Amino acid sequence: MLDILGDISSFVWGPPTLILIVGTGLYLTFRLGFLQIRALPYALKLAFSPKRQDKKSKGDISHYQALTTAMAATIGTGNIVGVATAVVVGGPGAVFWMWITALFGMATKYAEALLAVKYRTTDSKGQMSGGPMYYLERGMNAKWLGVLFAIFGAIAAFGIGNMVQSNSVSDALQSSFNIPTWVTGIVLTLLTGLVILGGIKSIGKVTAFFVPIMAAIYVIGGLIIMVMNLDLIPAAISLIFTDAFTGSAVGGGILGTVIRYGVARGVFSNEAGLGSAPIAAAAAKTDYPGRQALVSMTQVFIDTILVCSITGITIVMADQFSGGLDGAPLTSASFSAFLGETGGYLVTISIVFFAFSTLVGWSYYGEKCFGYLFKNDKALSIYRIVFVLVVFYGAIELIDVVWLMADIMNALMAIPNLIGLLGLSGVVAYETKKFMKIAKEEKEQEKSAKAKSA
Structure with missing residues (x-):
């Protein structure tokens, strides 16, 4: 069975x-006129600047809480383990x-977030x-496609979003601090129950506090290494770029292997296209779909361009990376090479934080997928308890x-979602054009208000 499932995966x-x-x-990049580049500064401002919510805005949590809930699910072991595996198998x-x-x-x-807000109920x-x-x-x-996505999502949540994460935490704590796995299991179970049984508002509050701290600890550790070893950065960047087009360093010297593992681990990490994050975006308090969509877009930038780059x-x-190590041990050894034992502990603590946050975020995704299939409060309560x-x-x-x-279910989630994105790309383009016009007017009004007050 393992061989068969491995082949399917x-x-x-x-x-x-x-x-x-x-x-x-x-396709979406060209259709939207490279929106992710020209609107990134504005998107980051929306995500992190405190902004009064419009009275007409509907939703359960703020823009920022929706962003951190999605980031909680995506900034996970993939940022530490996945990147290391990609470098070992595919090369720098x-x-x-x-x-x-x-x-x-x-x-x-x-596009995912925009459609999620536009068609939410x-x-x-x-x-x-x-x-x-x-x-x-x-x-x-195409409800049948929606049902397929929900089935795949509800199942995947128990694997990639649950058991894989709790196992990563218990394994890391046992290896570094000799803490028995059953002790970690009890503590994790209690903490998870306290957070997710309170619903999305509870999850939003926890992730809004938790995610920035966990990401900052890891990123600051990586930046300290880079600042202390500035002389090594040019050679490392050069190797990454040259190997990207030659595939000569590792992975059998095959360029296709370099691209495949880079793309695969990138998708695993930021989940763009899988359809998971828009479930959190749909809960945001927002007046226009485009506004929350820009906020959600920054998630990929933070997850991959920032956190994965550090790793x-x-x-x-x-x-x-060519010495036989792989996954978390490789990342741990790399940090330890520059920071000593502290580097190894930093990676271990980050794995614990990242994995737990992924667990909490995915609990909401699984719940919403299950709720779509079975609109019954008792059934939903049972799902949460299980x-x-x-x-x-x-x-x-x-x-x-x-x-x-779970790996297979995760991949299968992407197929109906991508069909939806391509089929509704015209709606995305229309809503984007409408909102960008509104955003331009808001910017002009702010300038006018500042000029008058001056």
């Missing part, structure tokens, strides 16, 4: 799917292709529900079959 994450994901981002050039994937992925993430409790299943049903008139460049600088209990099981034992099945 390799197929669904093979070149056709990766080409579809990157191709969709490329894989980091470059992660950047390219992120560049086009920003346009994909923007209000459930029986007065809370917002949205995501691919809703824009496939209400926008594309990738540090690993290349340490030059230990999700919390599975955290403990994942911490003490992770079955390879679970990982592979």
Whole structure:
């Protein structure tokens, strides 16, 4: 069974799917006129500047909370383990292709979030529900595709969003601090239950506080390494760029391997095109779909261009990627090469934070997918309870079959979502044009108000 599932996983994450994901981002990039580049400064301002919510805005959580909830799910072990694997198998050039994937992925993430807000609905409790299943049903008139996405998402949440994460935490703590896995499992289960049983508002508050701290700890650690070793950066960057087009360093010297692993790990990390993050975006308080879409777009920039780059460049600088190490041990060894034991502990603590945040974010995704399939409060409560209990099981034992099945479900989520993005690209272009006109008027009004006050 493992061999069969492994073959299926390799197929669904093979070149056709990766080409579809990157191709969709490329198409949207040109259709939106490279919006992710020209509107990035404004998008970052929307995401991090305190702004009074318009009274007409509908939603459950703020722009910032929606962003951090999505980032909680995406900034995970992929930023530490996935990047290391990409460099080992694909070579240093894989980091470059992660950047390219992120560049086009920003346009994909923007489109996902815009459609999620535009086609969202209000459930029986007065809370917002949205995501691919809703824009496939209400926008594309293809409910069967929405149902497929929801099935894949609800199942994937238990693997990639739950057991894999809790197992990563327990394994890291046992290796570094000799903490028994069952102890970690109990603590994780209790913490997860306290957060997710409170619903999206509770999740939003926790991630708004939690995510900036965990990301800052890791990024600052990486920046300290770079500042202390400025002389190594030019050679590392040069190797990343040259290997991106030659594939000569590792991975058998095959250029296709470099591109494939760079793209695959980039997608794994920022989830652009998978359809998960727009579920959180749909809960945001916003007056226009385009406003929240720009905020969501910054998630890819932070996740891949910032956090993954810290990992990738540090690993290349340490030059230990061809010595037999892989995954978390490689990243840990690379940080330790520059910071001593402190570097290893930094990576371990980051894995704990990243994995737990992913667990919390994915709990919401799975819940919303399940809620789309079964509009029953009792069934939803049971789903939440089971999700919390599975955290403990994942911490003490992770079955390879679970990982592979979740991996397959994760890839299958992307297919109906990408169909929706391509089919509704005209709606995305129209809504974007409308909002950018409004944003321009708002900017002129702000300038006028400042001039009058002066």
